[in-house]
Amino acid sequence: xxxxxxxxxxxxxxxxxxxxxxxxxxxxxxxxxxxxxxxxxxxxxxxxxxxxxxxxxxxxxxxxxxxxxxxxxxxxxxxxxxxxxxxxxxxxxxxxxxxxxxxxxxxxxxxxxxxxxxxxxxxxxxxxxxxxxxxxxxxxxxxxxxxxxxxxxxxxxxxxxxxxxxxxxxxxxxxxxxxxxxxxxxxxxxxxxxxxxxxxxxxxxxxxxxxxxxxxxxxxxxxxxxxxxxxxxxxxxxxxxxxxxxxxxxxxxxxxxxxxxxxxxxxxxxxxxxxxxxxxxxxxxxxxxxxxxxxxxxxxxxxxxxxxxxxxxxxxxxx
Ligand code: SF4
Ligand code: ZN
Ligand code: ZN
Numbered sequence: 574x575x576x577x578x579x580x581x582x583x584x585x586x587x588x589x590x591x592x593x594x595x596x597x598x599x600x601x602x603x604x605x606x607x608x609x610x611x612x613x614x615x616x617x618x619x620x621x622x623x624x625x626x627x628x629x630x631x632x633x634x635x636x637x638x639x640x641x642x643x644x645x646x647x648x649x650x651x652x653x654x655x656x657x658x659x660x661x662x663x664x665x666x667x668x669x670x671x672x673x674x675x676x677x678x679x680x681x682x683x684x685x686x687x688x689x690x691x692x693x694x695x696x697x698x699x700x701x702x703x704x705x706x707x708x709x710x711x712x713x714x715x716x717x718x719x720x721x722x723x724x725x726x727x728x729x730x731x732x733x734x735x736x737x738x739x740x741x742x743x744x745x746x747x748x749x750x751x752x753x754x755x756x757x758x759x760x761x762x763x764x765x766x767x768x769x770x771x772x773x774x775x776x777x778x779x780x781x782x783x784x785x786x787x788x789x790x791x792x793x794x795x796x797x798x799x800x801x802x803x804x805x806x807x808x809x810x811x812x813x814x815x816x817x818x819x820x821x822x823x824x825x826x827x828x829x830x831x832x833x834x835x836x837x838x839x840x841x842x843x844x845x846x847x848x849x850x851x852x853x854x855x856x857x858x859x860x861x862x863x864x865x866x867x868x869x870x871x872x873x874x875x876x877x878x879x880x881x882x883x884x885x886x887x888x889x890x891x892x
Contacts, residue, residue, distance in 0.1 A: 582601060583601065584601060584602050584603035584606050585600040585601050585602060585606075586600070586602060586603075586606040587603060587605070587606055589603040589605070589606075590603055591603055592604055592607065592801075593607050593798070593801050595798075596838035596839075597838045597839040597841075597842060604805050607798075607801065607802075607805070608802065608805055608806070611794065611798055611801075611802045612647065612650075614793055614794060615647050615790050615791065615793075615794065616651065617793070618774060618790055618791075618792060618793045618794075619651065619788075619790055622773075622774035622775055622788075622792075623775070624743070624745075624774060624775055624788040624789075624790060625648075625651070625652075625743065625788070626742075627655055627657050627658070628657045628658075629658075629659075629742045629743050630659040630661075630739075630740055630741045630742045630743070631648060631652070631658075631659065631660050631661070631741060631742070631743045631744075631745055631788075632660075632661045632662070632663050632692075632732075632735075632736040632739055632741035632743070632744050632745070632785075633645045633648060633660065633661070633662045633663070633689075633744075633745045633746075634663055634665075634732050634744055634745065634746045634747070635662040635663065635664050635680045635683070635684070635691075636664065636665075636676055636680070636747065637664065637675070637676025637677055637678070637679040637680040637810060637811045638676060638747065638810055638811055639747075639799055639800050639803040639808070639810045639812070640747025640748070640749055640752075640791060640796075640799055641680075641746070641747035642679070642680075642683055642747075642803055642808045642809065642810040643747070643791065643799050643802055643803050643806075643808065644745050644746070644747050644790055644791060645660075645662055645683060645684075645687065645689065645745075646683070646687065646806060646808055647790060648660055648745055648790065649687045649689060660689055661689065661690045661691075661692060661739060661741065662680065662683075662684050662689050662690065662691050662692065663692050663693075663694070663732055663735055663736060663739070663744075664677055664680045664681075664691065664692070664693050664694075665693075665694055665695070665696070665728050665731055665732065666693060666694070666695035666696065666697070667695075667696050667703065667704040667724055667727075667728060668695065668696050668697055668702075668703020668704050668705055668706070669703070669704045669705060669815065669816060669817065670705060670816065672811070672813060672814075672815055672816055675811040675813065676810075676811035677693070678809075678811075679809040679810050679811045681693075682809040683808060683809050683810075686809075692735065692739065694731060694735055696727060696731075699731055700727060700731075700885065704720065704723070704724055704817065707720065707723050707724075708720050708817060711723065719817075719821075720817035721817065721818065723884060724817065726880050726881050726884055727881060727884070727885075729881075730872070730879070730880075730881040732744060733783075733784060733785055733872075734872075736785045737783065737785055741785055742785065742786075743785065743786055743787070743788050744785050744786070744787045744788070745787075745788050745789075745790060746787055746788070746789055747789075747791060748789040748791060748792060749791040749792070749794050749795065749796045749799050750791070750792060750793060750794055750795045750796065750841055750842075750845055751795060751796040751827070751830070751841065752796075753772065753789070753792055753845060753848065754830060754841055754844040754845055754848060755823055755826050755827055755830060756768075756772060757769055757772065757844065757847075757848035757851070758826050758829075758830065758844070759822060759823065759826050760772075762826070766851075766855055767855075767859070769848070769851055769852060769855060770852060770855035770856055770859055772848065772852055773789075773849075773852055774788065774789050774792045775787070775788050775789070776789075781864050781873040783872055783873045784873060792845075793845065795841055830844065862875050863875075865877070867879035867882055869882035869886075870882050
């Protein structure tokens with residue numbers, strides 16, 4: 574931050590007081606110019622990636638955090654004047670103590686403010702257990718996968734299933750630029766480029782009618798800018814971290830990328846560009862895996878049983 578220097582705290586565009594520095598473009602923007610710039614970039618992400626059609630029925634996966642709050646707010650702005658549009662929010666109560674109460678309360682408040690229908694489902698009701706219970710149980714087992722591996726798969730499946738039941742044609746998620754490039758670098762380091770081939774602004778298209786395609790309107794927006802925008806618009810969101818979020822490897826990757834970007838502004842944008850080039854090459858090289866049907870739940874799977882049912886069986890919760 575170039576604070577203390579009067580000249581540099583003026584907005585580069587309108588000369589009002591600057592509040593946020595965009596180090597990659599050497600600009601300092603005021604609240605209004607930043608909001609306009611941020612919204613324009615999201616509209617561009619939606620337009621050039623063809624994330625939405627006019628008649629899409631979109632369900633926003635609303636966790637109650639800043640990212641999905643901004644997605645819901647922006648999609649509401651983009652679609653509210655189109656009579657064909659349809660926007661709903663889906664929240665999942667994973668059963669994670671106090672943190673979950675705060676995030677669901679924020680999600681509910683935002684939906685109420687915007688007048689968007691809020692659909693709430695829970696792990697307990699759908700799977701018969703909460704994440705707190707999964708963690709209590711799996712932590713006893715040596716070498717068990719981290720909580721996020723369970724939570725991510727179970728949550729994704731439930732959102733897809735409920736979106737399908739609601740008749741949604743797209744699910745919008747809050748993945749931002751930092752999430753995307755962290756995932757890309759993690760795949761690279763792990764030697765798992767088949768996962769990178771499945772990344773992008775829109776995923777899950779053309780695989781199976783059972784998959785509702787997922788779109789990521791914030792994919793070109795750095796996380797700190799999403800946070801700044803959520804605060805400027807005074808959106809309700811839960812700011813504390815999930816108690817189970819300590820995924821050690823992602824933390825290391827995040828720190829490394831943040832440091833590179835601090836020392837070399839613009840690194841994050843370059844990394845996203847490289848990730849996109851890689852996705853294109855990988856998709857051209859490899860045909861998508863054949864999908865079969867899970868013998869337990871009937872959802873699409875890449876083997877005999879889908880990842881979720883396999884996980885449920887492994888943790889012996891399926892009755
Ligand atoms: Fe689930 Fe991990 Fe996200 Fe927490 S941080 S909500 S455990 S995926
Ligand atoms: Zn300005
Ligand atoms: Zn299954």
